[in-house]
Amino acid sequence: MVYFLGAMSLALAAAAMFALRYGLRERRRRKGRPFFDSHPVKPLALEKLDPIFTVTGHGPSLESEVLLVGDVGSYASTSTTEAWILGALAKKASCIFEFGTCTGRTTYIFARNAPEDARIGTITLGPDDVETYKAGAEDPEGWTKEAIAESQYTDFLYTGTPVAAKVTQIFGDSKAFDETPWLGQCDLIFVDGAHAYSYVKSDTEKALRMIRPGGVIVWHDFSPACPGVWKYLGELAATHPIGHIAGTRLAVMRAV
DSSP states (O other): HHHHHHHHHHHEEEEEEEHHHHHHHHHTTTHHHHHHHHTTSSSSSHHHOOGGGEEEETTEEEGGHHHHHHHTTTTTOOOOOHHHHHHHHTTTOSSEEOOOTTTTTHHHHHHSSSSSEEEEEEOOOOOGGGOOOOOOOTTHHHHHHHHTTOOOOOOOTTTTTTTTEEEEEEEEEEEGGGOOGGGTTEEEEEEEEEEEEEHHHHHHHHHHHHHHEEEEEEOOHHHHHSSHHHHHHHHHTTTSSOEEETTOEEEEEEOO
16 A cells, blocks of 8 residues: 555656646747737748748758858848748749848848849948938837947948849938839848838838739748837738748738
8 A cells, every 4th residue: 555655646746747847848838929829910831821831741841942141140130940931932032122131141042042033122221321210209219229230231241242243232211212113023022121110111111012912021020029010010910911930030921
């Protein structure tokens, strides 16, 4: 009897330990998820965005293979997974536009993976243009400082590379950018410029006019940590089919 009770106690203790460990793992896994679960932008599986992301028995298919540069030591950059997604989308894009060049890492990934005849436009606030930055009345000062800090570059990762000829570099404030030459032409647009609400709104409104039917718009830093992106996309989701790629800070929409 004593042996039986001892064995039973050990079994109960083991079960309790398993439950505790499982609960902690689940808590870590879902940390922050309540924010996403209650947000109008809902999860979207990658393969639903584009067949190139269809998973095989070995993981992602070789069709989604891309050339990219890692994110270690890169300032204000996309993660390696995010860069892979963007690079894969670029493989079928003849016209790409990027709001927010920063170091030019993502620009290079676009150019490296896009078709040979692809046209890529990218805009950044240059060091000599910082005075033209027009913060909205409710945009926090911190996001102004961040936008200026990301605008220190005049040459970029793609500069001097064989794919640089694909890229048209534009310097200036994106609110003043005239998107007319790009209207309805873009297969892929990446919105990753200033993260203040007024800029996310302005850049997105231009992107919606620039994207062609069937094209894809991708927003970076979709997270409660970036309130301007988080709030505006929540509002836009009421009228546009925006999804969030789990495990990333990417929100996406395929234009109709």
